[in-house]
Amino acid sequence: MPETGRDEYFRRLVDMDALEAFLTDELGPANTYDVERHTAGHSNETLFVEWGDRTVVVRRPPPGETADTAHDVLREFRVMDALQRTDVPVPETVVACDDEAIIGSDFYVMELVDGDVLREAERERFASQEHRQRIGEELVDTLARIHEVDYETVGLDDFGRPDGYTERQVDRWRQQLEWAFERTEDDRAVPELHRVSEWLQESVPSSHPQTLVHGDYKLDNVMFAPGAPPELVGVFDWEMATLGDPRADLGWLLSYWRDAKDPEPSVPELEATFMQREGYPTRRELVERYEERTDTEFEHERFYRTLAVYKLAALGEMFYRRYLEGNSDDPMYPLMAERVPALADRAIRIIDGEEPL
CATH class of the missing domain: 3.30.200.20 (Phosphorylase Kinase; domain 1)
Structure with a gap:
């Protein structure tokens, strides 16, 4: 055959x-x-x-x-x-x-860890207001535990350079985007991302807390145990982890979490919508729980949410380059021809205050 x-x-x-x-x-x-x-x-x-x-x-x-x-x-x-x-x-x-x-x-x-990842739909056993609320709480509380790790004690004191992390994030993802553009701009350009890049460079916070950060923390990178109530038993996909700014993790989580008032997803293949149902916490409620749990104010929220969407766009453009070069068989990759421009539009909406927290 x-x-x-x-x-x-x-x-x-x-x-x-x-x-x-x-x-x-x-x-x-x-x-x-x-x-x-x-x-x-x-x-x-x-x-x-x-x-x-x-x-x-x-x-x-x-x-x-x-x-x-x-x-x-x-x-x-x-x-x-x-x-x-x-x-x-x-x-x-x-x-x-x-x-x-x-x-x-x-x-x-x-x-192997036993359980369920909530990627496209909620599990029937979680379809109650109490359990939906608990999913959000487990997600935020686990993120707080990551940020509370004494990284020196566990041997990660040389795992990154927390000073200047946020500024480097902006520069790093600009470079990743430029790497992708080397190939993808021959196919189609996304000039709006240059405006987003410039705004981020001008808006970087002058200081930030310093913790272990996951780098890709979101609902479908964690696992919930079998049974109920929801118990988070695994955090996966640590490839972007380092020492840096915990508010970047929170901004990333929020970029995937949807409220009932939100427009259609920019990348429906990656953005589940079931958390728009009654009982799930809103983005603002997630932020309030995080602030209470960590005693850290989520300052510059518009910057961190824009940075998250910019990173999503850069990832999408890298996916698109790999597709054009024949280095993936993922059926989602060719869709980035349209999805990345949609993400650029979303980032600009956040910058302009048209997509509030």
Whole structure:
């Protein structure tokens, strides 16, 4: 039977024999072995590996050229490994590997966590006002715990440069966007993003708190345990984690959280709408709980929300470049031709005060 495009892409992700040999050395032999690609994510690749009577998870970057540190899975492993003995819920880490000869990239292995990710719809067991409220509270309280980690005690004192983090974020995502534009502007341009970039550079707060930050904290990067009431049992996708400004994490979370008054999503493939139902906290209520939980005021909220949407646009444009270069089979990537301009429009609405908190 001829090899399909999806088969060819999977072959680029993993050398089955080489991975089997690696896992045999690390975990011991297994009488069953199978690998399945998890297709719900859109950044790093996630592979579920059946290894005897257990299932482990392998994380690796996508194949092909990537922008700078946008897919640093070893960084992701390090922070999760450091958090094993804290009250931040993370998967149990197993082993990391920087030998690209095995599957063609760095990768790491972690244990599987049992539960549900609320990506496109709420679970029926959570469809009550009390449980909906609790989902928002669990989400905010866990973010607060991340920001309260004593990063020196857990060995992450050299994990980043918290001074000047926010200014560097603006510059870094501008550079990521320019990397994408090298290819995508031949197809279509998004000049509105240049205006957003200029506004962000002019509006960077002069100072900020300094904590561990997740970098991609949102509802579909956490997992809730089976059963009810909602209990958050896992935080995933730590590839962007560093030491920096916790308000950037809150702005990012809010960029994905929808209120009943909101217009249609800019990227419906990524933005769930079920939290617009009665019982879920509003964005403002999430902010108020975070401020109460951390005793930190969410100052410059318009800047942080604009920065979040700008980052989304940059990610989308990087996805679009990978699509144009044939380095992804993700069906969402070609849609970025239209979605990124919509995100640029949303960022300008926030800047102009037309999309309030």
